Amino acid sequence: MGKSGLHISHWGTFAANTEGGRITSVTPYAGDPDPHRIIENVVDAQQHPARIDRPYVRRGWLEDGPGRTDKRGRDEFVPLEWNEALDLLAGELSRVYRNFGAEAVYGGSYGWSSAGRFHHAQSQLKRFLAAAGGYTQSVNNYSFGASGPFLPHVIATESQWETEATTWKSISENAELVIAIGGLPRKNSAIANGGAISHDLLPWLHACRDNGIELVNVSPLRDDVSAELGATWMSIRPATDGALLQAIAHTLIEEGLYNKEFVANYCVGYDLFAESVHDKTPEWAAEICGIEAGAIRDLARLMAEKRTFLTMSWSMQRQQYGEQTMWLGVCVAALIGDIGLPGGGFGHGYASTNRVGHSEMLFGLPTFSKGHNPVRTYIPVSRIADMLLQPGETYTYDGKTLTYPDIKVVYWAGGNPFHHSPDLKKLREAFGRPDTVVVHDSMWTSTARHADFVMPATLSVERDDLGAAITEDALIPMHKIVEPFAQAHDDYDILRGLASRLGCDDEFSSGRTSIEWLEEMYTKWEGKYAARGHQLPSWQEFWDKNEPLDVPKRDKDRIMHTEFRADPQAHPLRTPSSKIHLQSDEIESFGYDDCPGTPTWFAPTEWAVRDDFPLTMIANQPKTRLHSQLDVGGYSAESKIKGREPMRMHPADAAERGIADGDVVKVRSVRGSLLAGVAFSDDLMRGVVQLSTGAWYDPDEDGNCIHGNPNVLATDIPVSKFSRSNVGQHVQVEVEKFDGELPPITVWGPPKIAIRS
Numbered sequence: 001m002g003k004s005g006l007h008i009s010h011w012g013t014f015a016a017n018t019e020g021g022r023i024t025s026v027t028p029y030a031g032d033p034d035p036h037r038i039i040e041n042v043v044d045a046q047q048h049p050a051r052i053d054r055p056y057v058r059r060g061w062l063e064d065g066p067g068r069t070d071k072r073g074r075d076e077f078v079p080l081e082w083n084e085a086l087d088l089l090a091g092e093l094s095r096v097y098r099n100f101g102a103e104a105v106y107g108g109s110y111g112w113s114s115a116g117r118f119h120h121a122q123s124q125l126k127r128f129l130a131a132a133g134g135y136t137q138s139v140n141n142y143s144f145g146a147s148g149p150f151l152p153h154v155i156a157t158e159s160q161w162e163t164e165a166t167t168w169k170s171i172s173e174n175a176e177l178v179i180a181i182g183g184l185p186r187k188n189s190a191i192a193n194g195g196a197i198s199h200d201l202l203p204w205l206h207a208c209r210d211n212g213i214e215l216v217n218v219s220p221l222r223d224d225v226s227a228e229l230g231a232t233w234m235s236i237r238p239a240t241d242g243a244l245l246q247a248i249a250h251t252l253i254e255e256g257l258y259n260k261e262f263v264a265n266y267c268v269g270y271d272l273f274a275e276s277v278h279d280k281t282p283e284w285a286a287e288i289c290g291i292e293a294g295a296i297r298d299l300a301r302l303m304a305e306k307r308t309f310l311t312m313s314w315s316m317q318r319q320q321y322g323e324q325t326m327w328l329g330v331c332v333a334a335l336i337g338d339i340g341l342p343g344g345g346f347g348h349g350y351a352s353t354n355r356v357g358h359s360e361m362l363f364g365l366p367t368f369s370k371g372h373n374p375v376r377t378y379i380p381v382s383r384i385a386d387m388l389l390q391p392g393e394t395y396t397y398d399g400k401t402l403t404y405p406d407i408k409v410v411y412w413a414g415g416n417p418f419h420h421s422p423d424l425k426k427l428r429e430a431f432g433r434p435d436t437v438v439v440h441d442s443m444w445t446s447t448a449r450h451a452d453f454v455m456p457a458t459l460s461v462e463r464d465d466l467g468a469a470i471t472e473d474a475l476i477p478m479h480k481i482v483e484p485f486a487q488a489h490d491d492y493d494i495l496r497g498l499a500s501r502l503g504c505d506d507e508f509s510s511g512r513t514s515i516e517w518l519e520e521m522y523t524k525w526e527g528k529y530a531a532r533g534h535q536l537p538s539w540q541e542f543w544d545k546n547e548p549l550d551v552p553k554r555d556k557d558r559i560m561h562t563e564f565r566a567d568p569q570a571h572p573l574r575t576p577s578s579k580i581h582l583q584s585d586e587i588e589s590f591g592y593d594d595c596p597g598t599p600t601w602f603a604p605t606e607w608a609v610r611d612d613f614p615l616t617m618i619a620n621q622p623k624t625r626l627h628s629q630l631d632v633g634g635y636s637a638e639s640k641i642k643g644r645e646p647m648r649m650h651p652a653d654a655a656e657r658g659i660a661d662g663d664v665v666k667v668r669s670v671r672g673s674l675l676a677g678v679a680f681s682d683d684l685m686r687g688v689v690q691l692s693t694g695a696w697y698d699p700d701e702d703g704n705c706i707h708g709n710p711n712v713l714a715t716d717i718p719v720s721k722f723s724r725s726n727v728g729q730h731v732q733v734e735v736e737k738f739d740g741e742l743p744p745i746t747v748w749g750p751p752k753i754a755i756r757s
């Protein structure tokens with residue numbers, strides 16, 4: 001029996017109890033004010049039958065060689081020895097680099113990987129591919145892939161609204177009204193990219209409540225704000241927030257309540273904007289949003305009267321026309337005119353993770369370079385399927401015209417596109433196109449099953465690392481807790497094996513072992529702090545002490561845009577006009593009908609099928625895990641209903657369909673169907689069902705999912721011609737009771753393994 005030192009995951013910090021080389025339980029870090037149960041998932045996952053035990057190659061690839069095929073995801077796998085696997089894969093990479101050039105290798109490899117500054121799979125892969133010759137890259141993310149490129153055109157860059165956002169301290173002490181569009185769900189604040197140590201959303205929200213701040217939760221889900229906070233729930237029909245915001249703007253203008261001085265001094269485009277909302281009355285919006293006109297008017301008046309902080313979750317732009325919705329939020333905050341004042345203004349992504357609203361480490365975290373990628377070709381990250389299906393086609397993005405490259409090798413480490421990409425049947429077809437697909441993962445995820453080469457990666461508890469999110473005030477030395485599962489190797493060592501075969505090991509590894517890299521990264525980082533007068537311990541002291549190291553932070557009480565407000569000439573915004581845009585000639589000049597230069601609400605095209613698919617599914621983030629990670633773990637597994645992912649449904653909507661609590665249902669959209677287990681809840685507005693992402697895709701022979709992955713239902717159309725981001729948050733569905741024999745879940749064990757002759 002033993003107790004480990006602290007270990008950090010994206011979802012929290014814990015110590016593990018071990019027995020006989022296995023993790024038996026975890027204990028949350030005592031310094032965490034609000035730990036989340038997701039940490040429990042690691043206990044059952046570490047030795048789970050779904051772990052990949054050794055390298056494999058798809059049988060059809062071995063027999064027929066590289067090439068287009070419809071067998072990916074349906075074939076058996078042949079076990080390989082490590083040397084065989086590395087030789088075979090290095091040979092294939094050489095062939096593609098030689099015959100097609102580096103652009104033919106897709107290394108976007110989007111995904112969250114694990115916490116830990118060094119063993120970050122995606123970063124390791126990029127450094128390796130850069131050393132091997134280069135790769136086609138992806139830009140942006142699935143999280144805020146529309147607002148990321150869009151908001152800089154009208155108010156602020158991504159790094160500004162992430163790292164310069166008004167702090168919770170300022171909000172809790174100065175705001176009078178907090179409007180949260182998309183809520184402030186505790187479940188999402190479980191996560192911090194790099195690793196959460198102190199979960200303090202609830203303590204901050206309690207402070208807001210205790211200071212008498214009025215909280216309004218604008219969401220189809222009541223529990224997007226924790227019940228004890230006493231928020232007013234404004235239940236809104238999904239994808240109609242733009243209409244609500246237009247009506248609020250209309251009221252502020254019509255009743256002369258908007259801040260004329262702020263608009264005159266800090267904004268451009270008022271006249272065209274005012275004209276665009278002149279007929280957007282609360283009565284007009286009421287019909288669309290399902291909110292009474294009087295309530296919309298009252299909210300607008302309240303916002304004008306009180307110091308108001310308006311925040312919009314990232315989910316608000318993981319929808320069609322998401323740029324426009326976000327922009328309308330900016331316009332309303334500008335009309336209110338509290339931008340740059342203590343506790344007031346505009347925010348994006350508060351509580352979407354444990355990041356926005358927190359201050360950052362003074363001089364950053366330890367890092368390593370991803371090397372130099374000579375290839376300039378990139379795609380907006382959610383265009384993966386379009387790229388594979390339409391090589392050579394042109395498309396628009398952020399005012400540019402780009403061309404999809406012709407990809408021969410798809411190489412993924414640390415992500416799960418068969419988790420994250422909407423329209424999984426389309427993705428399946430797309431994954432049939434390249435010559436070769438390579439996946440490193442710890443688990444037999446659906447993506448691993450759609451690969452030709454499957455390389456078993458360690459989990460973070462099986463290796464040494466150091467970690468923290470940038471908003472934490474400590475760095476955690478992560479000592480290995482248990483030995484690697486079966487023949488799993490660190491991504492770094494797998495890639496080193498390839499690099500030495502390809503003759504680029506010097507460039508990739510600089511001749512260092514993992515622990516030598518940790519020392520190098522730490523020492524450089526510590527030197528940066530020392531040069532600015534902050535003495536931190538030496539590497540050896542830090543590592544041997546095996547305790548969290550305090551790291552100084554900056555800007556503990558910060559107000560976004562306060563300098564701009566004080567002196568807009570000296571502190572201009574980085575927008576075309578240096579001011580906030582209520583209208584934009586630049587956006588207008590791009591000529592996108594779905595992203596015009598004056599912000600507008602549009603009805604989603606998916607609504608065209610509402611007669612047949614009357615319910616709107618919200619496919620949001622799961623409470624019991626991070627995305628698809630460790631779905632097999634205890635806390636995630638315990639939430640399943642008859643082995644299916646739970647789908648919440650209003651009892652009245654269920655009654656109309658003869659569905660009882662706990663029933664398994666078949667959920668259909670235009671694109672496919674899935675099985676899910678029904679959980680009744682009156683925290684949902686009528687007409688809305690909610691099925692979180694992350695159940696591992698378990699396709700039947702038609703590609704429909706018997707486990708409950710909402711991306712088999714969702715559409716892959718882009719947010720707009722501007723950002724080309726994903727619209728995974730919503731899909732129109734119909735639900736019926738499933739009376740057939742329940743097919744067993746197969747994705748939680750290994751796929752078919754071929755016997756080698």
Ligand SMILES: Nc1nc2c(c(=O)[nH]1)N[C@H]1C(S)=C(S)[C@@H](COP(=O)(O)OP(=O)(O)OC[C@H]3O[C@@H](n4cnc5c(=O)[nH]c(N)nc54)[C@H](O)[C@@H]3O)O[C@H]1N2
Binds near residue numbers: 415491
């Ligand atoms: N419908 C719909 N779809 C969505 C969303 C939505 O709201 N609705 N949200 C989107 C968002 S915001 C995001 S960020 C994406 C998330 O999509 P992803 O980031 O792709 O999802 P994860 O499940 O975190 O995938 C990480 C994978 O890395 C593996 N892994 C972990 N550690 C290691 C390691 O050390 N080495 C290797 N090789 N592998 C490792 C895990 O086992 C897992 O398979 O999903 C998106 N998809």
Ligand SMILES: Nc1nc2c(c(=O)[nH]1)N[C@H]1C(S)=C(S)[C@@H](COP(=O)(O)OP(=O)(O)OC[C@H]3O[C@@H](n4cnc5c(=O)[nH]c(N)nc54)[C@H](O)[C@@H]3O)O[C@H]1N2
Binds near residue numbers: 144188220240314316
């Ligand atoms: N536990 C947990 N936390 C996570 C993650 C996870 O997988 N698990 N993933 C992390 C990642 S990578 C990201 S990017 C963030 C994402 O952060 P978000 O995008 O903010 O998270 P979601 O849960 O997708 O959506 C938040 C809420 O928006 C509401 N909503 C959906 N559609 C609408 C709408 O049309 N109008 C209004 N007003 N509200 C709507 C939903 O009720 C939903 O609960 O979450 C992070 N946090």
Ligand SMILES: [Mo]
Binds near residue numbers: 144
């Ligand atoms: Mo995300």
